[in-house]
Amino acid sequence: xxxxxxxxxxxxxxxxxxxxxxxxxxxxxxxxxxxxxxxxxxxxxxxxxxxxxxxxxxxxxxxxxxxxxxxxxxxxxxxxxxxxxxxxxxxxxxxxxxxxxxxxxxxxxxxxxxxxxxxxxxxxxxxxxxxxxxxxxxxxxxxxxxxxxxxxxxxxxxxxxxxxxxxxxxxxxxxxxxxxxxxxxxxxxxxxxxxxxxxxxxxxxxxxxxxxxxxxxxxxxxxxxxxxxxxxxxxxxxxxxxxxxxxxxxxxxxxxxxxxxxxxxxxxxxxxxxxxxxxxxxxxxxxxxxxxxxxxxxxxxxxxxxxxxxxxxxxxxxxxxxxxxxxxxxxxxxxxxxxxxxxxxxxxxxxxxxxxxxxxxxxxxxxxxxxxxxxxxxxxxxxxxxxxxxxxxxxxxxxxxxxxxxxxxxxxxxxxxxxxxxxxxxxxxxxxxxxxxxxxxxxxxxxxxxxxxxxxxx
RNA sequence: GUGGUUGUAGUUCAGUUGGUUAGAACGCCUGAUUGUGGUUCAGGAGGUCGUGGGUUCGAGUCCCAUCUUCCACCCCA
Numbered sequence: 001x002x003x004x005x006x007x008x009x010x011x012x013x014x015x016x017x018x019x020x021x022x023x024x025x026x027x028x029x030x031x032x033x034x035x036x037x038x039x040x041x042x043x044x045x046x047x048x049x050x051x052x053x054x055x056x057x058x059x060x061x062x063x064x065x066x067x068x069x070x071x072x073x074x075x076x077x078x079x080x081x082x083x084x085x086x087x088x089x090x091x092x093x094x095x096x097x098x099x100x101x102x103x104x105x106x107x108x109x110x111x112x113x114x115x116x117x118x119x120x121x122x123x124x125x126x127x128x129x130x131x132x133x134x135x136x137x138x139x140x141x142x143x144x145x146x147x148x149x150x151x152x153x154x155x156x157x158x159x160x161x162x163x164x165x166x167x168x169x170x171x172x173x174x175x176x177x178x179x180x181x182x183x184x185x186x187x188x189x190x191x192x193x194x195x196x197x198x199x200x201x202x203x204x205x206x207x208x209x210x211x212x213x214x215x216x217x218x219x220x221x222x223x224x225x226x227x228x229x230x231x232x233x234x235x236x237x238x239x240x241x242x243x244x245x246x247x248x249x250x251x252x253x254x255x256x257x258x259x260x261x262x263x264x265x266x267x268x269x270x271x272x273x274x275x276x277x278x279x280x281x282x283x284x285x286x287x288x289x290x291x292x293x294x295x296x297x298x299x300x301x302x303x304x305x306x307x308x309x310x311x312x313x314x315x316x317x318x319x320x321x322x323x324x325x326x327x328x329x330x331x332x333x334x335x336x337x338x339x340x341x342x343x344x345x346x347x348x349x350x351x352x353x354x355x356x357x358x359x360x361x362x363x364x365x366x367x368x369x370x371x372x373x374x375x376x377x378x379x380x381x382x383x384x385x386x387x388x389x390x391x392x393x394x395x396x397x398x399x400x401x402x403x404x405x406x407x408x409x410x411x412x413x414x415x416x417x418x419x420x421x422x423x424x425x426x427x428x429x430x431x432x433x434x435x436x437x438x439x440x441x442x443x444x445x446x447x448x449x450x451x452x453x454x455x456x457x458x
Numbered sequence: 459g460u461g462g463u464u465g466u467a468g469u470u471c472a473g474u475u476g477g478u479u480a481g482a483a484c485g486c487c488u489g490a491u492u493g494u495g496g497u498u499c500a501g502g503a504g505g506u507c508g509u510g511g512g513u514u515c516g517a518g519u520c521c522c523a524u525c526u527u528c529c530a531c532c533c534c535a
Contacts, residue, residue: 004508009526059533062459101535129535134459136529145535206533306535316535343535372493407495422493436495 010133010141018348021357025347026126028172029146032165033124038148041123043105046096053097055104055329057298063131065098066090098130102147103299103326103339110151111330119152119335126344138315138346149339151327156269159303159322160276162340166307166318167282169342174356177311180286183293184270184303185321187253190263191239191291194256195232197223202298209294216240239291246274246289253291269303299323303338309350317346366453367417367433368410369396370403376421383419383431383446390450410436419449 007013014022046067053061073093074082081088099105102125110117125147135141148165150158163180170178188205189198197204207222220233228236235256242252250267257263274284293304302322309317320340327335351357367387371380380396387394395415397406403420410418420432425443433449434441444452 004506006508006526057533063533131534133534134532135527139534143535319535341535346535370494402492403494404491405495409495411495418495420493424493432493434494439495441494 008141010135010139012140012142021351022344022348024357025173025344025351026144026146029169029342029344030124030126032169032172033148035168036122036148036161036165038122038124041106041109041125042127043099043102043109043125045098045128047099047105047108049091049095049097051108051330052100052104055299055326056100060100060298063133064100065130065132066094067096067098069093069095099127100131101129102127102145102341103149103323106147106149106151106339107326107337108330110335111327111332114332117152120150120155120158121152122148122150124148138349140345144344146342146344147339149337151337152335154336156272156303157276158338159269159273160280162320162338163273163277163287163305164280164282166340167286170307173347173351174358175309175347175351175354177354178286178307178309178317179288180305180307181288181290181293182270182273182303182305183290184266185301186262186266186269187257187291188266188294190257190260190266191236193260193263195223195228195236197226197228197232200226205294208292211240211292242291246284246287247271249289249291266302273303299326301325302336305340309354312350312353314346314350314353316343317350318342363414365393365395365413365415367392367394367419368406368413368415369394369419369421370406370410371396371400372403372420372422373400375423376426379426380421383421383449386446387450387453390454392450392453407436417453 049064049066052064056063077089077092081092106123106125110121126144128142128144130142133139133141148162150161163182166180170176188208189201191208192198192201192204195204203226204223207219207226211219216237220236223233223236224230239253239256242249244252250271254264254267257267270289274287277284277287293306300321301324304321305319306316307318308314318340320338322336322338324336325333326337327333369380369384369387371377377396377400384394384396397409407418409415416436418434418436420434420441422432425431428443430443430445431449432441432443433452
């Protein structure tokens, strides 16, 4: 019985039209990654759950796709365990999960191959990741991340290079309506310190991060619930009131955080990063220092940043930060890394909404061979071989069909030329090359056909 | 995970307070045109109304469940 096929929630097919556009984005990013000296890496779709759990916070753990053990997954489960709820049962019947991001598997790779990799290790990785989130616009359950990370150095040169890559990628994509927000977990620590919320750092960040959504009033009332005094809130208010350019913002904050060692360190790091970026020849006007930026992923410890489109409603399209001890969880201490992740799917949605994809005139085939009958098809195959040997993307309509159908095929597929092959052409060994757009056609020897099509490439 | 929303032809959508045989546009196929695509004209095919139950003499229309879509939370690329 025929079944109506369907896709799992939050997943999509990408047809040829979409793939042309997706590849355009991916190729652009990859090109920049390579230019900055990053090496390719791929890791499996699935990881052992022990690698994934506990790295993304409680929220993240809930969003992991777990893979049911193969075979009789209940054979080792006792009756009492069955009744103890999913938290007890889950680890017994599921040992693997789909990867949630590319950074944690990368850290796992570095630890497992620590004696082979040369530090600092720069790698890029373009792969799908999966999150059991509830889908909505710009949010999918399967989506691609495009990561570049540098691991094995504390240098703030890395942060600057990643910022530079962001600007280079978006420039290449002709996308300008974005803003980079930058901050530092150490600045947040400093702020929480002077606000007396050091012990509630996690909650402090989460609440502060909501500022632009729920407003200062609600943020303050939530913070006072956490235990912030009126005086602390006044300090915070003066921090949030800081305005001006990045340098003056940082200087002003430095006055308030003067007694916080970690806070002052954070400020210095942001300053140095911006300075390095200028030395690399980039303007910093796309970058805005934002003290309320928190970033969810719990492993960040230093500089953090995210990129958002400014002219449309769209979530973060690029994000990242420094993590001082991600490999430590897997037993390799003292290795600091910093990375960035481009969300291809959201970049796609953004470019689509803003109509920024270039006209994709260059489809694959340059010419379609159109034989009129079986005899002509034999001739067509010989010509096809010559065309391809000359490096010309070409195809033949694979079965005898009316010219109308064959030309219609070329038309719909956007193939710019057709080569008509009938009895007259075979007799003369001169073939009718027709330019579809204008309908103009002429007869040429195959050598001249090749020459014509090759000249077209310029 | 919480609250809401959506689903009718390949696509975008009509479909009245429940009432004969569910429509349109575009697309697709065939022909006008047996050596010429796009334009035009003529004709044609294509629907378990997301799925499964229920109410009713009668359900695309009302009720329940489920899946899916989109949206707001949570969180995030």
